[in-house]
Amino acid sequence: MAQGSIHKSKILVVDDEPSFTGMLEILLKVEGFVAIRAVNDAREAAGAFIGFEPNLVILDLNMPGMSGLEVMAQIRDLAGDRWIPIVVVSGENDGDTVTKALQSGAQDFIGKPFRRAEVVSRLRNLLKVKVLQDEVEQKNLFLQERVEAGTKELLESHKDLIRRLSRCSEYRDDDTGHHIQRVSRTSEVLSRGTGLSPEQMAVVREAAAMHDIGKVGIPDAILLKPAKLTPEEWEIMKTHTLIGAALLAGGNSPLLRLSEQVAMSHHERWDGKGYPAGLGGEEIPLAARIVSVCDVFDALTSRRPYKEPWPAERAKEELVAQGGKQFDMDLVTLFLERWADLVEIREFYPDAPRGTTWPGRSAY
Ligand SMILES: [Fe+2]
Missing domain, CATH: 3.40.50.2300 (Response regulator)
Known part of the structure; x- marks a missing residue:
């Protein structure tokens, strides 16, 4: 000294x-x-x-x-x-x-x-x-500052990588990327009031963005087919849940583990008639039940090559009708409670103008 x-x-x-x-x-x-x-x-x-x-x-x-x-x-x-x-x-x-x-x-x-x-x-x-x-x-x-900065940088790059990965699924059949954005944001809003912590709600938001990541494994001829799928093609389409879960399997972060559950189970139904496993009720992970409602609401209110977008009120009636059948009724009730916020998100990320949309297909 x-x-x-x-x-x-x-x-x-x-x-x-x-x-x-x-x-x-x-x-x-x-x-x-x-x-x-x-x-x-x-x-x-x-x-x-x-x-x-x-x-x-x-x-x-x-x-x-x-x-x-x-x-x-x-x-x-x-x-x-x-x-x-x-x-x-x-x-x-x-x-x-x-x-x-x-x-x-x-x-x-x-x-x-x-x-x-x-x-x-x-x-x-x-x-x-x-x-x-x-x-x-x-x-x-x-x-301490170096460690904190390093940890923050690592977390940010981790999140960034995951967001980029989630864009893989939207790249082929969602030219605006807005479907992913809407399902991600509405899932976060819907997760409020389900007993999840703010950190868990943020994880649901990121995990929801990856719900259809398995579509990267679906052939173009099926994913982009501008007509009704044959039963065989539909069976292949349904495997996007398994492919997505396989892509995300073995992750060591809460986000990857939750994303795997969401990718696997977002087409399960409350009454057990969904796919791929036919889970029912609370056997279906909560995050997947949340994404399921938001994904369907978004599909109903979106334009598809084979249908016009439904008005929000008609989509609302469908959600209510499917409460306890396709969806967890408690989540449908929460959805209606947060209706104004959810419709606002829907309007904030609009579909591309008619005629400019990629001839994509929802898994519905
Ligand atoms: Fe899906």
């Missing part, structure tokens, strides 16, 4: 005797200390501490207006978590006074009159510790 760094330390001297503070100031400057502030009124010590931000305080005990111990308590409060050494210098150097000062938080006690060499050595020692401690704190702070 360079001596210079000790000598740059700021020293606040609080003593009601101007002759003493003057003498100490000269002594410290001779020893190479350059930043010294003296206060002769104890009541001004707190203000000086705030303004000067010293690295060490030299404090008298007996002062008019306010005792040294009171000043020490004020300084401790103002310093908070920071460690600022306080050296008490007092003519009262009996055992009780020394003990009380040290117990009150002083790091050292120097009796008056003192020997110059002793004072300087003690101050140097304390300042060495202070400088070292500040350096360690700085390094810790730097490392």
Whole structure:
């Protein structure tokens, strides 16, 4: 450690005797200390501490207006978590006074009159510790910031990668990408009120965006066929659930695990007549039940090569009619409660104008 760094330390001297503070100031400057502030009124010590931000305080005990111990308590409060050494210098150097000062938080006690060499050595020692401690704190702070920045960057790149992956599914049959956006946003809104935490709701939003990722494995001749599918083609179309789940299987993050469930089960039905596993009721993961309602609502209100978009009110009637059959009735009820928000999302991400849409096919 360079001596210079000790000598740059700021020293606040609080003593009601101007002759003493003057003498100490000269002594410290001779020893190479350059930043010294003296206060002769104890009541001004707190203000000086705030303004000067010293690295060490030299404090008298007996002062008019306010005792040294009171000043020490004020300084401790103002310093908070920071460690600022306080050296008490007092003519009262009996055992009780020394003990009380040290117990009150002083790091050292120097009796008056003192020997110059002793004072300087003690101050140097304390300042060495202070400088070292500040350096360690700085390094810790730097490392903590690096770790936090690294973790944040990793999380962001993870999310970014997942969003890009979700676009694979929209790339082939959803030229605006708005179907994915709408199902993702409406699923998040619908998940409110289901008992999920805000973090889990955000995960549902991201997972919902990947519900149809398995469509990457469906041949163009089927996915983009602008006509009714044959029963064989329909069986192949249904495998997008299995393909999606297989693509996402084995993920080690909550998001990937939930996305796998959603990809696998978003075409299951509450009455057990869905696919691919024929799960029923609460056997179907909650996130998949949420996405199921939002996906169907979106398909009904969207234009397809084989149908015009349904008005929102007609889609609402269909959701209600399918409550307890295709959908979890509780989620249909929640959907109606949040109707205005959900329709607003629908309108915020419009379909492409007629005639410009990719001849894509919903799995409905
Ligand atoms: Fe699907």
